[in-house]
Structures are given as C-alpha cells and as structure tokens.
Amino acid sequence: MRDSSRLSRRAALGLAAAVPLAAASPSYAAATTIGGERLGRTGVQVRGASGLPKRLTARAWLVADHESGEVLASYNAHKRLAPASTLKMLFADTVLKKFEQTEKHKVTDADLAGIPAGSSLVGVKPGITYTVEQLWQGVFLRSGNDAVHVLSHMNGGVAETVAQMQAKAQDLQALDTHVVSPDGFDHKGQLSSAYDLTLFARHGLADADFRGYCSTKTADFPAGGKKTFQIQNTDRLLTGAWGVETYDGLIGVKNGYTSNAGNTFTGAATRDGRTLLVTVMHPKSGGSSVYEETAQLLDWGFKNAAEAQPVGTLVDPLSEGGASATPTQKAGKSAKAAAGAPAAAADGSSGGPAGGAAGAALLLAGGVWALRNRRRKAAGGKVDGAVEGSVDHVEDDVADGRHRR
Numbered sequence: 001m002r003d004s005s006r007l008s009r010r011a012a013l014g015l016a017a018a019v020p021l022a023a024a025s026p027s028y029a030a031a032t033t034i035g036g037e038r039l040g041r042t043g044v045q046v047r048g049a050s051g052l053p054k055r056l057t058a059r060a061w062l063v064a065d066h067e068s069g070e071v072l073a074s075y076n077a078h079k080r081l082a083p084a085s086t087l088k089m090l091f092a093d094t095v096l097k098k099f100e101q102t103e104k105h106k107v108t109d110a111d112l113a114g115i116p117a118g119s120s121l122v123g124v125k126p127g128i129t130y131t132v133e134q135l136w137q138g139v140f141l142r143s144g145n146d147a148v149h150v151l152s153h154m155n156g157g158v159a160e161t162v163a164q165m166q167a168k169a170q171d172l173q174a175l176d177t178h179v180v181s182p183d184g185f186d187h188k189g190q191l192s193s194a195y196d197l198t199l200f201a202r203h204g205l206a207d208a209d210f211r212g213y214c215s216t217k218t219a220d221f222p223a224g225g226k227k228t229f230q231i232q233n234t235d236r237l238l239t240g241a242w243g244v245e246t247y248d249g250l251i252g253v254k255n256g257y258t259s260n261a262g263n264t265f266t267g268a269a270t271r272d273g274r275t276l277l278v279t280v281m282h283p284k285s286g287g288s289s290v291y292e293e294t295a296q297l298l299d300w301g302f303k304n305a306a307e308a309q310p311v312g313t314l315v316d317p318l319s320e321g322g323a324s325a326t327p328t329q330k331a332g333k334s335a336k337a338a339a340g341a342p343a344a345a346a347d348g349s350s351g352g353p354a355g356g357a358a359g360a361a362l363l364l365a366g367g368v369w370a371l372r373n374r375r376r377k378a379a380g381g382k383v384d385g386a387v388e389g390s391v392d393h394v395e396d397d398v399a400d401g402r403h404r405r
Contacts, residue, residue, distance in 0.1 A: 033078065033312075034078070034173050034175055034195070034315060035071060035077070035195060035312040035313050035314060035315055036071070036310075036311065036312030036313060038074075038311045038312055039071065039074055039077040039078060039195060039311065039312040040077075040078055042076055042079075043075065043076070044073070044074075044075050045071075045073060045074045045075070045077070045311040045312070046072070046073040046074075046308065046311060047308065047309040047310075047311055048307050048308050048309035049072070049073070049304035049307045049308035049309075050304075051300060051303070051304065052073060052300055053293070053296035053297060053299075053300055056075070056283075056293050056296070056297075057283040057284035057285060057289065057293070058075070058280045058281055058282060058283045058290070058293055059076060059079065059081060059281055059282040059283075060075060060076040060077065060079045060081060060193065060194040060279075060280075060281045060282065061074065061075045061076075061194055061278070061279060061280045061281065061293070061297060062074040062075075062077050062194040062195060062198050062277075062278070062279045063276060063277070063278050063297050063298075063300070063301045064198055064202070064276065064277045064278075064314055065274065065275070065276060065277075065305065066202055066205065066268060066275035066276060066277050067274075067275060068313075069202070069313045069314035069315070069316075070310035070312075070313055070314075071310055071311055071312040071313060071314065072276075072301055072304070072305060072308040072310065072311070073297075073300070073301075073308065073311065074194065074195075074311060074312065075194075076194070077193065077194050077195040077312070078176050078193050078194075078195050079193055079194070079281075080176050080178075080191040080192070080193055081191065081192070081193065081261070081264075081281050081282055082186060082190060082191060082192075082258065082260055082261035082264075082282075083177075083184055083190070083191070083192035083197060083256065083261065083264055083281075084184050084185075084186075084256030084257055084258045084261035084262075084263075084264045085120070085143040085183070085184040085254065085255065085256030085257070085258075085264075086184065086192070086197050086200075086254050086255070086256040086264045086265065086266055086279075087177075087179070087182075087183070087184030087190070087192060087197075087256070088139055088140075088143065088148065088182075088183065088184055088254055088256075089197065089200035089201055089204055089253060089254050089266065090165050090168060090169060090174070090177065090179070090192075090200045091139070091148060091151075091161070091165060091182045091183070091184075092136070092139065092140075092204055092210055092213075093168055093172070093200055093203050093204050093210075094161070094164050094165045094168040095151055095152070095155050095161065095164070096136065096204075096207065096209055096210055097207070097209075098155060099132040099151075099154065100132060101131065101132050101133040101136075101209065102131060102132070102133070103131065103132045104129050104130065104131055104132075105129065105130055105131075105132070105135070105150065105154055106127070106128070106129040107124055107125065107126050107127065107128055107129075107130065107150055108126055109126045110153065111124075111126070111149060111150045111153045111154075112124065112126060112146055112149060112150070113149075114149065114158065115145050115146055115149050115183075116145070116181075116183075116185045119145035119146070119183065119185060120142065120143045120144060120145055121142075121144050121145060121146045122138035122139075122141075122142035122143075122144030122146060122147050122221060122231060123138075123142075123144070123146070123221065123223070123229070124138060124144065124146040124147055124150055125224065127224075128222055128224050129222075130150070130222055132151075134219075134221060134222060135147045135150055135151055136151075136209075136213050137213065137216065137219045137221065137231065138221065138231070139151070139213075140213040140214050140216065140233070140252075140254070141213075141216060141218075141219060141231050141232065141233045141234070142231050142232075142233075142234065143234060143254075143255070143256065145183040145185060148182050148183040149182075149183070152182050158181070158182060161182045162179050162180065162181065162182055165179045165182060166178075166179045169196070170318075171317050171318050171319050172196075172199050172200065172203055172317050172318075173199070173315045173317065173318065173322060173324065174192070174193075174195075174196035174199050174200065175196075176191065176192055176193035176195065176196045177191065177192040177193070177196045178190060178191045178192075184256055184258075185258065186258045186259075186260040186261060193281075194279040194280075194281050195279075195314075197264070197266045197279045197281070198266060198277050198279045198314060199314055199315070200266070201252075201253045201254070201266045201268060201277055201279070202277060202314055203317065204253065205251065205252075205253065205268060205275075211251065211252070213252075214235075214251065214252025214253045214254060215238070215251050215252050216233060217232065217233050217238060217239050218230055218231065218232050218233070219231055234255055235250075235252065235253075235254070235255050235265075235267075236255075236288060236291050237250050237267055237291050237294065237295060238250050238252065242287075242288065243288070244288050244291050244292075245295075247267070247269055247294075247295050247298065248269070248271070249269040249270045249271045250267060250268070250269045251267075251268040251269060251270060251275070252267070252268055253266045253267060253268050253277075254266055255290070255291075261282065262282045262283070262286070263280075263282070263283060263286065263289065263290035264279075264280070264281045264282065264290065265279070265280050265290045265291065265294055266278070266279040266280075267279075267294045267298065269298050269302075271302050272302075274302065274305060276298055276301040276302060276305070278294050278297045278298050278301065280293050280294045280297070
C-alpha cells in the first residue's frame with residue numbers, strides 16, 4: 001500500500017486553525033473569487049478573441065490552458081450544479097495514489113453494500129479477486145459505482161473517503177464543491193462547478209496513472225475464473241461511440257450523466273504542443289450535445305489561444321504553494337447559523353458520520369459552502385441542488401460493453 005499524499009505543513013496548519021474558527025463564529029466569507037474576479041460574474045467572459053461557438057446550451061462551461069492554467073473563456077464558471085460522475089475525478093485525485101496497481105483485493109458483500117439503486121455498474125462481484133488496476137479501469141471506463149465503493153472500503157470506508165475528498169477539494173481550492181458521495185450519484189447538496197471540475201482534471205492529469213486510465217479505450221474485466229468481458233470507455237469523444245466523431249488529440253478525461261444532473265463532461269486534448277481543458281455542464285438537449293459543445297469549445301480554444309487574453313486562472317493547490325483567498329468581508333450575523341454545524345446542515349444533505357481529522361475537514365468545507373451559499377442567496381442568486389432518487393445512467397453503453405470471452 002502506498003503512503004497517502006499529505007497536505008503541506010502550511011495547508012494542514014490552515015485547516016487546523018480554520019476549523020475551530022468556523023465552528024465558533026463563522027462571521028467572514030471570502031470577498032474574492034477563486035481564480036479571478038471575472039470568473040465570479042454571470043454570462044460569457046472572454047477577452048481579445050471572438051468567434052465563440054453559437055447556440056451553446058450548457059448552463060456553465062470553461063476553456064483553460066492546461067500548462068499555464070489561464071482561463072481563456074468561461075460562462076458561469078462558479079455556478080454550482082450537480083456534477084454526476086465527473087466528481088469521480090476528485091475521487092481519483094484523492095485515492096488513486098494510495099494503492100499499487102498490482103495490489104489485489106477479494107471483494108466481499110460488505111464492499112458492495114449501500115450502492116444507490118440505479119447506479120452505473122461495471123460488474124464487480126463478491127468472491128472475485130481484482131487488482132487495483134482493474135478496479136480503476138472500472139471507475140474510469142465504465143463509471144462503475146461498484147468499483148468506487150470497493151476502493152472506498154479499501155480506503156477506510158465511504159464516510160472516510162467522502163471526508164478525504166472534501167479535504168482534497170479544499171486543498172485544491174475547489175470551494176464550490178460539496179461532496180456527499182464518492183461516486184457522484186445524485187444526493188441533495190452534492191454540488192460542484194465548471195471551475196472546480198477543471199481543477200480536478202488538471203490536477204489529475206499531472207499523474208501518469210490518472211492520465212493512463214482516462215485515455216484507455218477498452219480493457220478486459222474479470223468475470224470469474226479465467227473468464228473476462230470487454231469494457232469500453234463511455235467517453236464518446238475518445239471512442240467515437242453512438243455516432244460521435246473522435247476528437248483529434250483527445251486525452252480524456254471524464255463524462256457523467258444522471259437524470260437530475262443531465263450530462264456533464266470535462267475533456268482534455270493536445271494539438272501542436274498545447275493542451276486545453278474544457279468543462280461543459282448541463283446542456284439543454286441530451287444525447288451527444290455535451291460532446292458536441294465540448295468539441296466546439298476545444299476547436300475555438302486551439303484556434304484562438306494565441307490571441308485570447310486570460311479572464312482568470314486555475315489556481316494551484318495550497319499544498320503546492322498556491323495562494324489562498326483571504327477572507328476580508330463580513331458576512332453578517334446570519335452566518336452564525338452555520339456555527340458548529342456539519343456540512344449537511346446548510347442544505348439538508350447527509351454525507352455520513354466522520355470523526356477526527358476527517359470530520360474536522362468536513363466541518364470546514366461545509367462552513368465554507370454554507371457561507372458562500374448564503375452570500376449568493378443574499379444577493380438574489382440561486383444555488384442549484386441535486387435531488388435523491390435519480391438514476392445514474394451510463395447512456396453511452398455500446399451493447400452494454402460486455403463481450404464475453
């Protein structure tokens with residue numbers, strides 16, 4: 001088992017100091033927008049370049065340069081929306097380096113307990129021994145919530161993993177994100193943003209294993225004994241499934257769909273030495289629109305990257321020296337309602353019990369989320385929530401991806 005990646009001393013001290021402050025009197029909210037003031041505005045943000053795709057229907061999107069972190073254009077970058085399975089990028093950022101790829105695990109019934117009905121599944125079965133590599137292939141290629149839950153139990157349990165994911169989001173400065181489940185399935189209050197999802201992708205792509213998994217098109221998955229079946233990546237821009245043309249230079253990263261969230265997608269592609277990241281959330285029409293709009297935005301980015309002046313930036317993690325936004329503006333007495341409350345208190349969600357440092361991380365994250373939510377409401381804005389009882393479709397299935405061998 002690999003040593004877990006740790007927060008820097010600076011970030012750890014910051015978490016330790018912030019938790020009791022939030023619990024005692026959370027009277028301050030961040031006055032600055034993560035990544036730059038323009039990213040906090042509604043509507044399209046672009047400078048120095050024209051020709052953005054017409055008829056984009058997504059409720060939020062963002063185009064960024066992977067290397068520099070410059071945001072080239074955005075639309076409602078920090079709008080909180082249900083992330084669906086794109087949240088699995090944060091799950092991978094949190095858990096991926098904790099286990100060697102060759103490590104084996106025999107799945108038990110307990111490992112698969114609590115998977116929401118209607119979840120997308122890769123076909124993990126109790127009694128079968130899987131390598132960690134195979135489980136991650138199930139996560140990335142088939143968006144398998146069963147594989148997520150097995151890895152979560154290996155990591156100390158679902159509640160512990162949720163707490164670690166929330167702490168990781170804080171370190172990455174993804175303050176729009178509120179984690180309720182590790183798989184991205186719809187739960188009330190489980191939210192993220194185009195900005196945060198792009199942060200997760202950028203951080204993940206710096207890791208060779210993450211990059212390898214998200215770019216894998218097909219793999220053989222254990223079916224018991226010596227039998228296997230083939231699984232295919234549900235990213236249509238990568239595989240060209242369901243009539244969608246493959247995108248030249250595409251690396252990955254992760255797609256998602258639930259009946260509540262609609263379609264979400266973060267994609268990365270490289271052309272002529274430049275790698276761009278695009279996140280698209282909740283286009284109005286279903287089917288292939290999330291891929292079509294991603295491809296259009298990638299095309300625009302590669303064509304205009306040299307002329308476009310950045311409207312913001314993807315910040316660095318606190319543990320890697322990233323500068324944090326300094327709370328400078330009082331949020332008013334109403335913020336005291338969040339004092340001492342767990343992350344679920346602001347929106348009625350429930351992420352499960354978490355103790356010790358994990359619980360403290362959840363408390364801090366929930367306090368930040370609650371305060372930002374309250375500021376948005378005070379300004380007359382709206383925070384979009386997810387609802388339970390959704391169905392996590394893998395609508396990208398091609399013959400269910402299972403060709404027995």
